[in-house]
Amino acid sequence: MYELFDLYEKKKPEIRMDAGQLDIPPDSRIVEELRKYMDEFKYAPTSGLEELRGKIAEIHGVEASETVVVPGAKFGVAALLHGVKDVTLIAPHWPGYRHIAELNKANLHVIRTSLEHGWMPDEEFEVKGALVINYPNNPTGVVADKKFLEFLRESTRGLIVSDETYSDIYYDGKPASIIDLTFENCALVYSFSKTFSFPALRLGYVIAPRDVVKKVVEYIRATVTCVSPFIQRAAILALELKNEIGEKIRKTLHERVKVFSSTLGSCGFRFLEPRGAFYFFIDVEEDGTVFSRRLLDKGVSVFPGEFFGKYRTFIRASLTVPREKLVKAAKLFCEVARN
Amino acid sequence: MYELFDLYEKKKPEIRMDAGQLDIPPDSRIVEELRKYMDEFKYAPTSGLEELRGKIAEIHGVEASETVVVPGAKFGVAALLHGVKDVTLIAPHWPGYRHIAELNKANLHVIRTSLEHGWMPDEEFEVKGALVINYPNNPTGVVADKKFLEFLRESTRGLIVSDETYSDIYYDGKPASIIDLTFENCALVYSFSKTFSFPALRLGYVIAPRDVVKKVVEYIRATVTCVSPFIQRAAILALELKNEIGEKIRKTLHERVKVFSSTLGSCGFRFLEPRGAFYFFIDVEEDGTVFSRRLLDKGVSVFPGEFFGKYRTFIRASLTVPREKLVKAAKLFCEVARN
Structure with a gap:
């Protein structure tokens, strides 16, 4: 897991959706x-x-x-x-x-x-x-x-x-x-x-x-x-x-959930839309590690499902990038899945 | 140990020489x-x-x-x-x-x-x-x-x-x-x-x-x-x-060592003058816990030797107060020892 994270740190892909590290600066x-x-x-x-x-x-x-x-x-x-x-x-x-x-x-x-x-x-x-x-x-x-x-x-x-x-x-x-x-x-x-x-x-x-x-x-x-x-x-x-900041972050992240979910859903990925937290756990219906590598070649980093237990065909995508990048990322997911 | 520390925190004696917490603010x-x-x-x-x-x-x-x-x-x-x-x-x-x-x-x-x-x-x-x-x-x-x-x-x-x-x-x-x-x-x-x-x-x-x-x-x-x-x-x-700050702190603490040592030595306490760190481990030739309590009544806090292993007749004094207070403290040590 940390090897892959280190690889991402070095390669610096354009869209980082691997770790659970929000891009939003603190208040x-x-x-x-x-x-x-x-x-x-x-x-x-x-x-x-x-x-x-x-x-x-x-x-x-x-x-x-x-x-x-x-x-x-x-x-x-x-x-x-x-x-x-x-x-x-x-x-x-x-x-x-x-x-x-x-x-x-x-x-x-x-x-x-x-x-x-x-x-x-x-x-x-x-x-x-x-x-x-x-x-x-x-x-x-x-x-x-x-x-x-x-x-x-x-x-x-x-x-x-x-x-x-x-x-x-x-x-x-x-x-x-x-x-x-x-x-x-x-x-x-x-x-x-x-x-x-x-x-x-x-x-x-x-x-x-x-x-x-x-x-x-x-x-x-x-x-x-x-x-x-x-x-x-x-x-x-x-x-x-906390109430004020919580409300703000929920609003931002809910928008991200919606936009990512709709683009991703449109090309047939199987996943449950998150009701909390800021991750999508997606069945890519092939080896998640291989999928992650191919995605990385297109500039998007995610974690394979293997990291979270034995979920070989899954990947986890974190909503840790702004809306516009999420749309782009979701399209690249679809592209990788098609090829 | 922590019970005594909590007591000190509450009683707030004038001269705190218990924990290893220097009074000198950071650079x-x-x-x-x-x-x-x-x-x-x-x-x-x-x-x-x-x-x-x-x-x-x-x-x-x-x-x-x-x-x-x-x-x-x-x-x-x-x-x-x-x-x-x-x-x-x-x-x-x-x-x-x-x-x-x-x-x-x-x-x-x-x-x-x-x-x-x-x-x-x-x-x-x-x-x-x-x-x-x-x-x-x-x-x-x-x-x-x-x-x-x-x-x-x-x-x-x-x-x-x-x-x-x-x-x-x-x-x-x-x-x-x-x-x-x-x-x-x-x-x-x-x-x-x-x-x-x-x-x-x-x-x-x-x-x-x-x-x-x-x-x-x-x-x-x-x-x-x-x-x-x-x-x-x-x-x-x-x-x-580090070199600059180290030199400064050594100078300050060495002065404290000298002044505390000479006052304390003059009334016959047995101890080794420290060659490093900022503590005196002193044989008070009676129960160290009892000595600490009597010292506390005079406004000085120290730790009994028991905290550092089974050194029943010892106490540890930290040089965590300025020079003038150290002189006062050493005199109070002598006073407590005499009574």
């Missing part, structure tokens, strides 16, 4: 806020600034002691899965979870889903150990409803790690969250990289019962020590602006 | 550089920006591929010790190493040293698994020479993790570094928190043979993803200013 008020606090040079508390934790708690209707600030959503998932022997994923899935499980030498169990079943698990499956879920989903764009989350809760004895990185990016109604249920044995993970288009903040948070939060704090204590105070200061403002 | 040019690059909002490469790795390589006379940028020295140590079953420390030692070993459920082996032996290990000891060393040392201030490092190398079959966080803070000649030896099976860890007095950067680096670097990169990939690009940009300038 200038957040950047200014960072500049303002830039000279806060000391360590911050291990679990995060009180003001930020308070803000997070307020947004989610939990106690501040049930929140902890982490350097990115992936770190949050890694902290929650630390020492966990069995990890269950629902495929297709973000490759990061596999990297974490591999690092921990955990046994990985994968529940497969298919485009035909709307990327939802069939009724019969078994969750071993902790279950990691990710709705709105990367790469499929499907969204979970409360009933489905409840069903997953009932099927899981271990911890449910709900990566809600894309929770603000939805196109037909706010998705359900794991903490809409009684959240015993559940943890929510959030990222500032997508809604705020600011991966460079390396910031996220975890919401979980106190004993789980304690585990995350111990993990922070033995690794990164804390998150930069100036980054946390900017995050407080970011959360205050 | 304003570094802060300005951070402001300048603040809007680099994307992900950075997993192992660090090429320019920064090149700069690190240049300073240490290694290849860029033997370097990797990490979010703090502790993270570097954690990455290097990941999956290591046996970890040997030389006591007294920074508590962070113990937190890492505990997180990893590693077997911890401790080589004890004493004030009488100049805080150096006796001739007979056994290193099991990886050895973590830290010279200039926190908390004792002792420095290792090349011969001693060679001796440790010969005694160790596993990896040597050399935490050289304080390598720029020395008072009688630049200390030896682990990479002055052929550095097979050795890793150097560096931090931007001390020389540059900028813990909020959450920045450090690791220098090691390529296979060890690869392991650290995999750890980053499965946890923090990368270090903020704007922080790395500021680090490039910081390293360019």
